[in-house]
Amino acid sequence: xxxxxxxxxxxxxxxxxxxxxxxxxxxxxxxxxxxxxxxxxxxxxxxxxxxxxxxxxxxxxxxxxxxxxxxxxxxxxxxxxxxxxxxxxxxxxxxxxxxxxxxxxxxxxxxxxxxxxxxxxxxxxxxxxxxxxxxxxxxxxxxxxxxxxxxxxxxxxxxxxxxxxxxxxxxxxxxxxxxxxxxxxxxxxxxxxxxxxxxxxxxxxxxxxxxxxxxxxxxxxxxxxxxxxxxxxxxxxxxxxxxxxxxxxxxxxxxxxx
Amino acid sequence: xxxxxxxxxxxxxxxxxxxxxxxxxxxxxxxxxxxxxxxxxxxxxxxxxxxxxxxxxxxxxxxxxxxxxxxxxxxxxxxxxxxxxxxxxxxxxxxxxxxxxxxxxxxxxxxxxxxxxxxxxxxxxxxxxxxxxxxxxxxxxxxxxxxxxxxxxxxxxxxxxxxxxxxxxxxxxxxxxxxxxxxxxxxxxxxxxxxxxxxxxxxxxxxxxxxxxxxxxxxxxxxxxxxxxxxxxxxxxxxxxxxxxxxxxxxxxxxxxx
Numbered sequence: 001x002x003x004x005x006x007x008x009x010x011x012x013x014x015x016x017x018x019x020x021x022x023x024x025x026x027x028x029x030x031x032x033x034x035x036x037x038x039x040x041x042x043x044x045x046x047x048x049x050x051x052x053x054x055x056x057x058x059x060x061x062x063x064x065x066x067x068x069x070x071x072x073x074x075x076x077x078x079x080x081x082x083x084x085x086x087x088x089x090x091x092x093x094x095x096x097x098x099x100x101x102x103x104x105x106x107x108x109x110x111x112x113x114x115x116x117x118x119x120x121x122x123x124x125x126x127x128x129x130x131x132x133x134x135x136x137x138x139x140x141x142x143x144x145x146x147x148x149x150x151x152x153x154x155x156x157x158x159x160x161x162x163x164x165x166x167x168x169x170x171x172x173x174x175x176x177x178x179x180x181x182x183x184x185x186x187x188x189x190x191x192x193x194x195x196x197x198x199x200x201x202x203x204x205x206x207x208x209x210x211x212x213x214x215x216x217x218x219x220x221x222x223x224x225x226x227x228x229x230x231x232x233x234x235x236x237x238x239x240x241x242x243x244x245x246x247x248x249x250x251x252x253x254x255x256x257x258x
Numbered sequence: 259x260x261x262x263x264x265x266x267x268x269x270x271x272x273x274x275x276x277x278x279x280x281x282x283x284x285x286x287x288x289x290x291x292x293x294x295x296x297x298x299x300x301x302x303x304x305x306x307x308x309x310x311x312x313x314x315x316x317x318x319x320x321x322x323x324x325x326x327x328x329x330x331x332x333x334x335x336x337x338x339x340x341x342x343x344x345x346x347x348x349x350x351x352x353x354x355x356x357x358x359x360x361x362x363x364x365x366x367x368x369x370x371x372x373x374x375x376x377x378x379x380x381x382x383x384x385x386x387x388x389x390x391x392x393x394x395x396x397x398x399x400x401x402x403x404x405x406x407x408x409x410x411x412x413x414x415x416x417x418x419x420x421x422x423x424x425x426x427x428x429x430x431x432x433x434x435x436x437x438x439x440x441x442x443x444x445x446x447x448x449x450x451x452x453x454x455x456x457x458x459x460x461x462x463x464x465x466x467x468x469x470x471x472x473x474x475x476x477x478x479x480x481x482x483x484x485x486x487x488x489x490x491x492x493x494x495x496x497x498x499x500x501x502x503x504x505x506x507x508x509x510x511x512x513x514x515x516x
Contacts, residue, residue: 236491
């Protein structure tokens with residue numbers, strides 16, 4: 001079946017690296033990436049890999065030397081210029097581990113610029129495994145063809161989040177059963193989405209939110225969503241709708257595989 | 259901690275039943291629901307439970323008799339009138355089991371009217387466990403406060419899906435890298451969302467989509483989304499945006515817990 005996949009599915013390995021990228025630059029991969037390339041993806045000397053570091057765009061590099069635990073790659077040509085993630089932040093009450101992992105992965109895929117775990121009165125977790133979340137972020141960025149990594153903030157209480165929230169940035173809060181109207185068309189970056197825990201915000205927290213000048217209510221429809229669903233649904237409204245001219249978008253009369 | 263939850267969190271058990279619901283009507287719960295109420299939720303004679311059947315609205319019922327494997331409930335008062343799910347269908351290529359389960363659960367939460375598994379050239383599964391998916395649908399409907407269950411169609415090939423697709427219903431197709439514009443503002447129910455498999459549509463399938471009169475391209479932003487993320491992001495655009503008057507939605511000056 002693999003033979004019928006689009007070419008991009010089988011040949012494009014994208015890796016996030018920390019080294020500067022430029023024509024002719026050498027990039028030394030560490031143990032984990034080298035083993036991934038050699039053992040999992042069966043790549044060896046001469047094969048092409050895409051690299052990005054969040055600053056220098058995306059580069060096609062070739063493997064120059066491949067040892068057991070190290071590989072050296074040489075940047076050949078820039079395949080995409082650097083871009084900037086839309087200035088949308090996600091603040092969410094920590095969930096159970098699997099749900100937190102899912103939220104971090106999907107928020108990264110959707111292109112969020114900053115991920116901010118929040119400690120709330122009814123939260124389901126009080127600690128974050130930063131290393132695991134960073135690994136999830138990097139893998140999601142590699143697979144989703146992002147050129148940046150979202151910043152991961154250390155967990156803060158809702159009180160501290162609101163106290164430090166920038167005055168010029170709307171915070172769209174998905175508050176259950178508040179009966180708000182739909183997202184106004186004018187809302188866009190810079191902004192943030194706030195999603196509470198499964199148990200909802202406490203009365204104290206709701207009062208904090210209601211009196212904060214940056215907070216606006218975000219309606220996500222008539223049903224009660226789980227937190228991880230609300231995160232994706234809310235981000236989709238802030239990140240995917242983009243601009244359009246109000247007309248239908250007919251399909252092009254032909255389209256290549258890429 | 260439970261004492262500080264909103265009242266609705268601790269008292270509202272919602273069950274989907276097949277019996278007719280009306281004032282004074284008796285509803286006999288089967289073994290599974292009776293054991294859930296008695297053993298998991300610790301409910302017994304006199305306690306209140308919310309019931310819905312997809313036709314008669316939501317009713318508060320009380321437990322009249324509670325035996326080991328059976329319970330009889332009596333409908334007391336209607337708490338919500340029946341509504342109709344927005345006329346949005348989801349057609350998606352079968353994914354791996356966990357991803358399919360997640361998509362079905364989240365689509366139900368978001369309020370979709372019909373769930374249509376599709377067999378594609380690059381799909382990751384060819385069979386559906388209908389009983390498991392129905393159980394996921396019922397649980398998600400109960401938790402999300404829906405009053406309906408989405409219909410679950412048997413799996414069909416993409417060819418058959420397109421051949422039988424109603425002419426008056428737009429089908430928004432999330433096709434990777436097609437470079438379409440954002441979702442036009444005029445798109446709304448009745449419509450459908452089509453999300454392909456992780457491997458993408460085959461060239462043959464893309465040609466089928468491109469020439470089908472009901473198909474429109476749906477852009478979900480610049481990143482490449484996993485199928486299950488695309489499903490939620492696409493449905494959020496079709497189901498959550500609703501109507502708005504283009505103005506900001508300030509929070510009310512006060513809000514109760516419900």
